[in-house]
Amino acid sequence: MKILKVTGIIILILVVLAFSAGIYVKTALPNTGEPKDLKIERTEARILRGKYLANNVAVCMDCHSTRDWGIYSAPLKEGNFGGGGEEFNSLLGFPGNFYAPNITPAAIGQWTDGEIFRAVTTGVSKDGHALFPIMGYQRFGKMDEEDVFSIIAYIRTLAPVEHNVPASKADFPVNFLINTMPQKAAFQSMPAKSDNVAYGKYMVNVAGCVECHSKVDKGQLIEGTEFGGGREFQLPGGIIRSANITFDNTGIGSWTKEAFVKRFKTYTDSAYVPVIVKPGEINTPMPWAMYAGMEQSDLEAIYDFLKSNKPIVNKVERTTTN
Numbered sequence: 001m002k003i004l005k006v007t008g009i010i011i012l013i014l015v016v017l018a019f020s021a022g023i024y025v026k027t028a029l030p031n032t033g034e035p036k037d038l039k040i041e042r043t044e045a046r047i048l049r050g051k052y053l054a055n056n057v058a059v060c061m062d063c064h065s066t067r068d069w070g071i072y073s074a075p076l077k078e079g080n081f082g083g084g085g086e087e088f089n090s091l092l093g094f095p096g097n098f099y100a101p102n103i104t105p106a107a108i109g110q111w112t113d114g115e116i117f118r119a120v121t122t123g124v125s126k127d128g129h130a131l132f133p134i135m136g137y138q139r140f141g142k143m144d145e146e147d148v149f150s151i152i153a154y155i156r157t158l159a160p161v162e163h164n165v166p167a168s169k170a171d172f173p174v175n176f177l178i179n180t181m182p183q184k185a186a187f188q189s190m191p192a193k194s195d196n197v198a199y200g201k202y203m204v205n206v207a208g209c210v211e212c213h214s215k216v217d218k219g220q221l222i223e224g225t226e227f228g229g230g231r232e233f234q235l236p237g238g239i240i241r242s243a244n245i246t247f248d249n250t251g252i253g254s255w256t257k258e259a260f261v262k263r264f265k266t267y268t269d270s271a272y273v274p275v276i277v278k279p280g281e282i283n284t285p286m287p288w289a290m291y292a293g294m295e296q297s298d299l300e301a302i303y304d305f306l307k308s309n310k311p312i313v314n315k316v317e318r319t320t321t322n
Contacts, residue, residue: 030130030182032122035114042153050154053147056293057206058140060151063100069236072275073267073288083161088134091234093216096170098132106160116152123182130178132170139205141185147206193297200305203298207291209306213242227251228312237282238321248311260303267292282319 040046054060064084067074084102088094101107108116108126115126123130123137131137140148170178191198204210215225229244229251244251252260266272267289277283 030124030128030179032118032124032182032184035112035118038113038117040113040149040153042156046150046153047157049147050150050152052293053206054151054154056290057203057298058136058151058208059287059290060103060155062287062290063135064103067287069283070277072277073284073286075274075287075289080161080163082155082158083163084165085163090171093232094132094134095174096132096168097166098134098168098170099165100135102161102163102165103155104158104161105156106162109160113152116155117148120151121148121185130182132168132174132178133181136208136211138183139208141183142188142205144190145187147190193301196301196304197308200301200303203302204305207302209245209302212285213245225312227306227309228314229316230314233285235283235285237280238319240282240284240319241316243318244312244314244316245306246309246312247307248313250313250315251311252306253311257300257303261296261299264288264292264294264299265296280321282321
Protein backbone atom coordinates (compact mmCIF):
# COMPACT_ATOMS: atom_id res chain seq x y z
CA MET A 1 0.00 0.00 0.00
CA LYS A 2 2.85 2.32 0.85
CA ILE A 3 4.42 1.72 -2.61
CA LEU A 4 1.10 2.47 -4.30
CA LYS A 5 0.74 5.66 -2.27
CA VAL A 6 4.25 6.83 -3.21
CA THR A 7 3.62 5.96 -6.87
CA GLY A 8 0.39 7.92 -6.80
CA ILE A 9 2.14 10.96 -5.34
CA ILE A 10 4.85 10.79 -8.02
CA ILE A 11 2.26 10.53 -10.77
CA LEU A 12 0.35 13.48 -9.29
CA ILE A 13 3.53 15.58 -9.16
CA LEU A 14 4.32 14.73 -12.78
CA VAL A 15 0.79 15.65 -13.85
CA VAL A 16 1.02 18.97 -12.00
CA LEU A 17 4.42 19.70 -13.55
CA ALA A 18 3.17 18.84 -17.05
CA PHE A 19 0.09 20.99 -16.54
CA SER A 20 2.18 23.88 -15.24
CA ALA A 21 4.58 23.58 -18.18
CA GLY A 22 1.64 23.61 -20.57
CA ILE A 23 0.20 26.73 -18.94
CA TYR A 24 3.62 28.42 -19.10
CA VAL A 25 4.12 27.61 -22.79
CA LYS A 26 0.63 28.77 -23.66
CA THR A 27 0.62 31.98 -21.62
CA ALA A 28 4.22 33.14 -21.18
CA LEU A 29 5.53 32.24 -24.64
CA PRO A 30 6.44 33.35 -27.22
CA ASN A 31 8.59 36.08 -25.74
CA THR A 32 10.94 37.79 -28.15
CA GLY A 33 10.43 41.27 -26.76
CA GLU A 34 8.20 44.17 -27.63
CA PRO A 35 8.15 45.51 -31.21
CA LYS A 36 10.82 48.09 -31.97
CA ASP A 37 9.82 51.71 -32.32
CA LEU A 38 10.60 51.89 -36.03
CA LYS A 39 9.71 54.24 -38.81
CA ILE A 40 11.46 52.95 -41.91
CA GLU A 41 12.17 55.63 -44.48
CA ARG A 42 10.96 54.47 -47.90
CA THR A 43 13.86 55.59 -50.03
CA GLU A 44 14.08 54.64 -53.68
CA ALA A 45 17.19 52.55 -52.98
CA ARG A 46 15.46 50.60 -50.20
CA ILE A 47 12.35 49.96 -52.25
CA LEU A 48 14.40 48.69 -55.21
CA ARG A 49 16.53 46.46 -52.96
CA GLY A 50 13.42 45.21 -51.17
CA LYS A 51 11.68 44.46 -54.46
CA TYR A 52 14.66 42.42 -55.60
CA LEU A 53 14.91 40.46 -52.34
CA ALA A 54 11.16 39.91 -51.92
CA ASN A 55 10.62 38.74 -55.51
CA ASN A 56 13.86 37.04 -56.52
CA VAL A 57 15.82 35.93 -53.44
CA ALA A 58 13.69 35.56 -50.29
CA VAL A 59 10.73 35.10 -52.69
CA CYS A 60 8.25 36.40 -50.13
CA MET A 61 5.79 37.06 -52.93
CA ASP A 62 5.86 33.41 -53.99
CA CYS A 63 4.05 32.23 -50.85
CA HIS A 64 2.06 35.39 -50.26
CA SER A 65 0.36 35.31 -53.67
CA THR A 66 -1.44 32.69 -55.81
CA ARG A 67 0.55 30.32 -58.03
CA ASP A 68 -0.65 28.83 -61.31
CA TRP A 69 -0.10 25.10 -60.85
CA GLY A 70 -1.16 24.44 -64.43
CA ILE A 71 2.19 25.82 -65.64
CA TYR A 72 5.61 24.32 -64.87
CA SER A 73 7.14 25.78 -61.68
CA ALA A 74 3.80 27.44 -60.91
CA PRO A 75 4.46 31.11 -61.70
CA LEU A 76 2.27 33.72 -60.04
CA LYS A 77 -1.25 34.34 -61.23
CA GLU A 78 -2.45 37.87 -61.69
CA GLY A 79 -4.87 39.47 -59.26
CA ASN A 80 -3.63 38.33 -55.85
CA PHE A 81 -0.12 39.74 -55.60
CA GLY A 82 0.68 39.73 -51.89
CA GLY A 83 -2.87 38.70 -51.00
CA GLY A 84 -1.80 35.40 -49.42
CA GLY A 85 -3.66 32.14 -49.15
CA GLU A 86 -1.11 29.49 -50.19
CA GLU A 87 -1.72 26.39 -48.05
CA PHE A 88 0.85 24.19 -46.36
CA ASN A 89 -0.87 21.09 -45.01
CA SER A 90 -0.29 17.53 -43.81
CA LEU A 91 0.00 16.26 -47.41
CA LEU A 92 3.16 18.34 -47.68
CA GLY A 93 4.45 17.04 -44.35
CA PHE A 94 3.32 19.90 -42.11
CA PRO A 95 1.71 19.34 -38.68
CA GLY A 96 -1.52 21.16 -39.40
CA ASN A 97 -2.98 23.55 -41.93
CA PHE A 98 -1.03 26.75 -42.38
CA TYR A 99 -1.86 29.63 -44.73
CA ALA A 100 0.38 32.43 -45.97
CA PRO A 101 -1.30 35.64 -44.81
CA ASN A 102 -2.24 38.69 -46.82
CA ILE A 103 0.68 41.14 -46.57
CA THR A 104 -0.80 44.00 -48.58
CA PRO A 105 -2.00 47.22 -46.91
CA ALA A 106 -5.54 45.79 -46.96
CA ALA A 107 -4.46 43.38 -44.19
CA ILE A 108 -1.42 44.89 -42.49
CA GLY A 109 -2.00 48.56 -43.14
CA GLN A 110 -2.54 49.13 -39.41
CA TRP A 111 0.65 47.31 -38.42
CA THR A 112 3.59 49.45 -37.38
CA ASP A 113 6.97 48.95 -39.06
CA GLY A 114 8.19 47.56 -35.75
CA GLU A 115 5.40 44.97 -35.63
CA ILE A 116 6.17 43.81 -39.17
CA PHE A 117 9.89 43.73 -38.33
CA ARG A 118 9.24 41.57 -35.23
CA ALA A 119 7.04 39.15 -37.18
CA VAL A 120 9.51 38.81 -40.06
CA THR A 121 12.61 38.37 -37.89
CA THR A 122 11.38 36.61 -34.73
CA GLY A 123 8.09 34.90 -35.62
CA VAL A 124 5.69 36.81 -33.37
CA SER A 125 2.59 38.36 -34.93
CA LYS A 126 1.04 41.74 -34.16
CA ASP A 127 -1.26 40.25 -31.52
CA GLY A 128 1.56 38.24 -29.91
CA HIS A 129 0.78 34.77 -31.26
CA ALA A 130 3.54 32.53 -32.61
CA LEU A 131 4.01 31.96 -36.32
CA PHE A 132 4.93 28.50 -37.59
CA PRO A 133 8.37 28.71 -39.26
CA ILE A 134 7.17 28.08 -42.79
CA MET A 135 7.70 31.80 -42.98
CA GLY A 136 11.48 31.85 -42.60
CA TYR A 137 11.81 34.17 -39.63
CA GLN A 138 14.58 31.98 -38.25
CA ARG A 139 16.71 32.83 -41.29
CA PHE A 140 15.41 36.37 -41.78
CA GLY A 141 16.56 37.06 -38.22
CA LYS A 142 20.10 36.29 -39.44
CA MET A 143 20.01 38.84 -42.23
CA ASP A 144 21.48 42.30 -42.29
CA GLU A 145 18.90 44.60 -40.65
CA GLU A 146 19.14 46.99 -43.58
CA ASP A 147 17.99 44.25 -45.96
CA VAL A 148 14.98 43.58 -43.74
CA PHE A 149 14.20 47.30 -43.67
CA SER A 150 14.31 47.25 -47.48
CA ILE A 151 11.85 44.37 -47.70
CA ILE A 152 9.45 46.14 -45.36
CA ALA A 153 9.80 49.40 -47.31
CA TYR A 154 8.89 47.51 -50.49
CA ILE A 155 5.96 45.64 -48.94
CA ARG A 156 4.51 48.98 -47.86
CA THR A 157 4.26 49.94 -51.56
CA LEU A 158 2.12 46.94 -52.59
CA ALA A 159 -1.34 47.61 -53.95
CA PRO A 160 -4.08 46.62 -51.47
CA VAL A 161 -5.68 43.23 -52.15
CA GLU A 162 -8.96 42.36 -50.46
CA HIS A 163 -8.49 38.67 -49.73
CA ASN A 164 -9.59 37.00 -46.52
CA VAL A 165 -7.21 34.17 -45.65
CA PRO A 166 -8.21 31.32 -43.28
CA ALA A 167 -6.52 31.21 -39.89
CA SER A 168 -3.66 28.73 -39.61
CA LYS A 169 -4.18 25.80 -37.23
CA ALA A 170 -1.50 23.49 -35.86
CA ASP A 171 -2.15 19.88 -34.85
CA PHE A 172 -1.55 18.65 -31.28
CA PRO A 173 1.05 18.82 -29.75
CA VAL A 174 2.50 21.39 -32.16
CA ASN A 175 -0.28 23.78 -31.17
CA PHE A 176 1.57 23.96 -27.83
CA LEU A 177 5.12 23.58 -29.10
CA ILE A 178 4.69 26.36 -31.67
CA ASN A 179 5.02 28.90 -28.86
CA THR A 180 8.59 27.70 -28.23
CA MET A 181 9.67 28.24 -31.86
CA PRO A 182 9.96 32.04 -32.15
CA GLN A 183 13.38 33.30 -31.15
CA LYS A 184 15.18 36.59 -30.85
CA ALA A 185 16.99 37.71 -33.98
CA ALA A 186 20.76 37.44 -34.37
CA PHE A 187 21.43 39.89 -37.18
CA GLN A 188 24.65 39.86 -39.16
CA SER A 189 26.24 42.30 -41.54
CA MET A 190 26.08 41.38 -45.20
CA PRO A 191 29.54 40.17 -46.26
CA ALA A 192 31.42 41.94 -49.01
CA LYS A 193 30.51 40.67 -52.46
CA SER A 194 34.20 40.16 -53.12
CA ASP A 195 34.14 37.29 -50.59
CA ASN A 196 32.16 34.94 -52.82
CA VAL A 197 31.79 32.06 -50.35
CA ALA A 198 30.74 34.21 -47.39
CA TYR A 199 28.45 36.33 -49.54
CA GLY A 200 27.02 33.18 -51.17
CA LYS A 201 26.30 31.76 -47.72
CA TYR A 202 24.45 34.95 -46.83
CA MET A 203 22.34 34.78 -50.00
CA VAL A 204 21.61 31.06 -49.51
CA ASN A 205 20.25 31.91 -46.06
CA VAL A 206 18.04 34.65 -47.51
CA ALA A 207 16.83 32.34 -50.29
CA GLY A 208 16.09 29.45 -47.92
CA CYS A 209 17.70 26.80 -50.14
CA VAL A 210 18.39 24.52 -47.20
CA GLU A 211 14.72 24.36 -46.20
CA CYS A 212 13.62 22.53 -49.35
CA HIS A 213 16.88 20.79 -50.27
CA SER A 214 17.09 18.81 -47.02
CA LYS A 215 15.03 16.11 -45.39
CA VAL A 216 12.42 17.12 -42.82
CA ASP A 217 10.31 15.53 -40.11
CA LYS A 218 7.01 17.25 -39.26
CA GLY A 219 8.22 20.38 -40.98
CA GLN A 220 11.54 20.47 -39.09
CA LEU A 221 14.88 20.01 -40.86
CA ILE A 222 16.73 16.78 -40.08
CA GLU A 223 20.27 17.64 -39.00
CA GLY A 224 22.96 16.21 -41.24
CA THR A 225 20.87 16.25 -44.43
CA GLU A 226 21.48 19.91 -45.31
CA PHE A 227 21.44 20.51 -49.08
CA GLY A 228 21.43 16.75 -49.72
CA GLY A 229 17.90 16.79 -51.11
CA GLY A 230 15.16 14.25 -50.70
CA ARG A 231 12.39 16.34 -49.16
CA GLU A 232 9.05 15.05 -50.41
CA PHE A 233 6.29 17.22 -51.81
CA GLN A 234 2.93 15.61 -52.49
CA LEU A 235 1.46 17.24 -55.58
CA PRO A 236 -1.27 16.29 -58.05
CA GLY A 237 0.08 13.37 -60.03
CA GLY A 238 2.42 12.05 -57.36
CA ILE A 239 5.44 12.92 -55.22
CA ILE A 240 8.39 15.07 -56.21
CA ARG A 241 11.57 15.14 -54.15
CA SER A 242 14.04 17.99 -53.92
CA ALA A 243 17.39 17.59 -55.66
CA ASN A 244 20.71 16.97 -53.98
CA ILE A 245 22.58 20.26 -54.49
CA THR A 246 25.84 19.22 -52.87
CA PHE A 247 28.92 18.60 -55.00
CA ASP A 248 28.73 14.83 -54.93
CA ASN A 249 28.27 12.74 -58.08
CA THR A 250 24.73 12.02 -56.85
CA GLY A 251 24.15 15.79 -56.70
CA ILE A 252 25.56 18.59 -58.81
CA GLY A 253 29.21 17.55 -58.60
CA SER A 254 29.64 17.66 -62.37
CA TRP A 255 27.99 21.06 -62.84
CA THR A 256 30.08 24.00 -63.98
CA LYS A 257 29.33 27.48 -62.69
CA GLU A 258 28.07 28.42 -66.14
CA ALA A 259 25.67 25.45 -66.20
CA PHE A 260 24.39 26.32 -62.71
CA VAL A 261 23.64 29.92 -63.66
CA LYS A 262 22.09 28.89 -66.97
CA ARG A 263 19.72 26.49 -65.17
CA PHE A 264 18.16 29.53 -63.53
CA LYS A 265 18.50 32.08 -66.30
CA THR A 266 16.70 29.84 -68.80
CA TYR A 267 13.45 31.18 -67.38
CA THR A 268 14.32 34.79 -68.21
CA ASP A 269 15.37 33.95 -71.75
CA SER A 270 13.08 35.57 -74.32
CA ALA A 271 12.99 32.23 -76.15
CA TYR A 272 11.60 30.36 -73.13
CA VAL A 273 8.03 29.13 -73.62
CA PRO A 274 6.10 28.26 -70.43
CA VAL A 275 5.36 24.54 -70.23
CA ILE A 276 1.78 23.46 -69.59
CA VAL A 277 1.48 20.69 -66.99
CA LYS A 278 -0.94 18.09 -68.31
CA PRO A 279 -3.36 16.16 -66.08
CA GLY A 280 -1.50 13.36 -64.33
CA GLU A 281 1.90 15.05 -64.70
CA ILE A 282 3.84 16.25 -61.66
CA ASN A 283 4.75 19.91 -61.33
CA THR A 284 7.58 21.31 -59.17
CA PRO A 285 7.29 23.63 -56.16
CA MET A 286 10.62 25.25 -57.15
CA PRO A 287 9.77 28.84 -58.18
CA TRP A 288 12.26 28.93 -61.05
CA ALA A 289 10.77 32.04 -62.66
CA MET A 290 11.28 34.06 -59.46
CA TYR A 291 14.79 32.84 -58.65
CA ALA A 292 15.70 33.39 -62.31
CA GLY A 293 15.58 37.11 -61.60
CA MET A 294 18.60 36.87 -59.31
CA GLU A 295 21.66 38.78 -60.41
CA GLN A 296 24.23 36.56 -62.13
CA SER A 297 26.89 37.50 -59.58
CA ASP A 298 24.58 36.40 -56.75
CA LEU A 299 23.95 33.04 -58.42
CA GLU A 300 27.68 32.61 -58.92
CA ALA A 301 28.30 33.32 -55.23
CA ILE A 302 25.66 30.74 -54.27
CA TYR A 303 27.43 28.21 -56.49
CA ASP A 304 30.75 28.92 -54.76
CA PHE A 305 29.20 28.51 -51.32
CA LEU A 306 27.49 25.23 -52.22
CA LYS A 307 30.78 23.96 -53.64
CA SER A 308 32.50 24.74 -50.32
CA ASN A 309 30.13 22.44 -48.38
CA LYS A 310 30.69 18.79 -47.55
CA PRO A 311 29.32 16.57 -50.35
CA ILE A 312 26.46 14.25 -49.37
CA VAL A 313 25.97 10.92 -51.08
CA ASN A 314 22.24 10.78 -51.76
CA LYS A 315 20.87 9.64 -55.10
CA VAL A 316 17.38 11.10 -55.09
CA GLU A 317 14.53 9.39 -56.90
CA ARG A 318 13.02 12.64 -58.06
CA THR A 319 9.42 11.54 -58.70
CA THR A 320 6.95 8.82 -57.84
CA THR A 321 3.76 8.91 -59.86
CA ASN A 322 0.36 7.97 -58.49
